[in-house]
Amino acid sequence: MERIISVKVKYIQILGTVLAAFYGVFIVFLYAAEPRSLGEVTSKAISAVESTVTKGQVLTGTYEVDRERFNEGLTAFRSDNFILARDRFERADPEKRDANTQFYIAYSFYRQGWGRVSNDDDLFKAGLEALQRVPQIDPDFVSKDAGLQLRTAAELRNEFEEGLKVTAGDFNPFKLIRERK
Amino acid sequence: MPGSTTDTSERPAVDAAIVEAVDGAVIDADEQEIEPSPARPKLIGTGSDAVRERQRAVRLYFFLPLLFLTAALMGGLRLASPDNAFVFVAPALICLVFGAVLMVLFVRGGLISIEDWFSDDLATVHNIANGVLLASVFAATVQVFNSVVPEAGLPFWVVAFCFAWTLWNNLFADLGNRKLLRSMIALFSFAFVAKYLILAGLTAPPTEGGWLRSVFEDPARQAVTWALDLPRYSAGTGYIQFFTLGFYFLGLYLLPRSADHV
Numbered sequence: 001m002e003r004i005i006s007v008k009v010k011y012i013q014i015l016g017t018v019l020a021a022f023y024g025v026f027i028v029f030l031y032a033a034e035p036r037s038l039g040e041v042t043s044k045a046i047s048a049v050e051s052t053v054t055k056g057q058v059l060t061g062t063y064e065v066d067r068e069r070f071n072e073g074l075t076a077f078r079s080d081n082f083i084l085a086r087d088r089f090e091r092a093d094p095e096k097r098d099a100n101t102q103f104y105i106a107y108s109f110y111r112q113g114w115g116r117v118s119n120d121d122d123l124f125k126a127g128l129e130a131l132q133r134v135p136q137i138d139p140d141f142v143s144k145d146a147g148l149q150l151r152t153a154a155e156l157r158n159e160f161e162e163g164l165k166v167t168a169g170d171f172n173p174f175k176l177i178r179e180r181k
Numbered sequence: 182m183p184g185s186t187t188d189t190s191e192r193p194a195v196d197a198a199i200v201e202a203v204d205g206a207v208i209d210a211d212e213q214e215i216e217p218s219p220a221r222p223k224l225i226g227t228g229s230d231a232v233r234e235r236q237r238a239v240r241l242y243f244f245l246p247l248l249f250l251t252a253a254l255m256g257g258l259r260l261a262s263p264d265n266a267f268v269f270v271a272p273a274l275i276c277l278v279f280g281a282v283l284m285v286l287f288v289r290g291g292l293i294s295i296e297d298w299f300s301d302d303l304a305t306v307h308n309i310a311n312g313v314l315l316a317s318v319f320a321a322t323v324q325v326f327n328s329v330v331p332e333a334g335l336p337f338w339v340v341a342f343c344f345a346w347t348l349w350n351n352l353f354a355d356l357g358n359r360k361l362l363r364s365m366i367a368l369f370s371f372a373f374v375a376k377y378l379i380l381a382g383l384t385a386p387p388t389e390g391g392w393l394r395s396v397f398e399d400p401a402r403q404a405v406t407w408a409l410d411l412p413r414y415s416a417g418t419g420y421i422q423f424f425t426l427g428f429y430f431l432g433l434y435l436l437p438r439s440a441d442h443v
Contacts, residue, residue, distance in 0.1 A: 008231075008235060009234060009235060009238045010304065010306055010307070012235065012238040012239060012242055012243070013238065013242050013306050013307060013309075013310035014306055014310075015242075015243075016238075016239075016241075016242030016243045016246060016310060016313070017242065017306075017309055017310045017313045019243070019246075019247075020242075020246040020247070020250060020313045020314075020317060021313070023246070023247065023250045024250060024316075024317075024320070027250060027253060027254045027320075030254065030269060031257065031269045031271055034267075034268075034269050035267060036261075036266040036267050036268075037266060037267060
């Protein structure tokens with residue numbers, strides 16, 4: 001008789017503990033995600049699950065870039081829609097672990113910020129920051145895209161750094177006939 | 182279990198004469214002293230004591246953690262003014278300290294008997310389940326402090342100081358279980374009234390037409406809001422925190438001294 005009672009209580013204890021643990025995790029999630037309405041709870045939960053899945057893929061070594069979104073980003077990049085391109089590239093590589101995608105993100109800052117008369121310093125700085133990730137992921141990275149004149153991180157960094165400097169060469173009138181790379 | 186009876190006449194009848202115990206042993210009802218009725222034989226181990234034991238387990242390991250965790254969830258929830266958007270306020274460090282001190286007070290006052298909640302004689306699952314329940318009590322305690330302590334400014338320091346003073350005094354006072362609970366209810370009720378009735382009443386709601394217009398329309402409230410650095414929440418916040426305190430003290434009232442104590 002004692003045996004029967006104790007086992008049933010044991011099940012209640014296990015189930016109660018599991019439920020309390022789930023509820024506790026849900027509360028921690030709410031305080032971390034800070035949704036502003038009930039509708040936002042669902043969307044934040046979905047994004048948290050996606051992020052967890054991606055991190056799990058990284059841990060298990062099965063992480064891959066989302067090819068569909070990457071191709072969308074590439075199409076937008078080639079049609080000079082750099083804001084859309086960056087959005088697609090970032091969504092294709094949420095963990096920022098693909099050197100090629102990160103290179104395109106940095107390159108999109110260069111092309112968007114480049115100007116015949118003057119460059120956009122903010123975009124160039126953002127590009128330089130994004131470019132730092134490329135050698136961290138792959139120190140020997142060389143882009144295979146024939147449409148890019150700058151194929152390595154070093155060449156692109158040089159363009160950014162030169163573009164951010166103010167030199168006497170900036171006032172050279174021949175600068176107006178240069179082309180974007 | 183205290184007060185329970187093992188009288189077989191109180192055991193409810195079941196549909197099977199032969200009952201298989203959980204460990205695999207088959208018990209024939211006919212071999213026992215119990216006389217099974219021809220129509221509805223009696224099941225061994227489902228007497229009133231077993232039912233009471235299960236109900237108690239449900240209360241301890243389902244209902245109470247749910248109650249305390251709900252209090253923990255609601256304790257940091259505020260509704261922004263004027264759009265009623267959720268604002269989740271994480272507890273300040275001082276709330277964790279107050280929570281820990283109050284747990285010590287509960288142990289000293291006899292509301293929680295630690296040696297009865299955790300023991301080598303209990304099964305591991307039992308110890309873990311007890312630990313989860315007490316962890317939920319701690320989480321709720323911290324969040325109840327988070328609920329009644331103002332978020333920022335001078336009121337935060339004043340109320341925090343009052344709590345620190347009271348808890349420090351109680352640490353050295355010889356308070357029994359009931360006295361401690363009564364003292365805590367009085368303390369939190371006072372803090373609740375101070376924050377959600379008095380201070381909230383002083384806070385000026387944002388008015389349409391901008392800051393300058395509101396200064397002209399209600400200069401005293403604007404001055405108090407600015408001077409005390411009070412955040413503006415909608416009226417629903419007070420209702421949520423009222424139920425938070427209610428859930429918390431209901432949970433404490435239902436919480437037994439130990440896992441084996443009714």
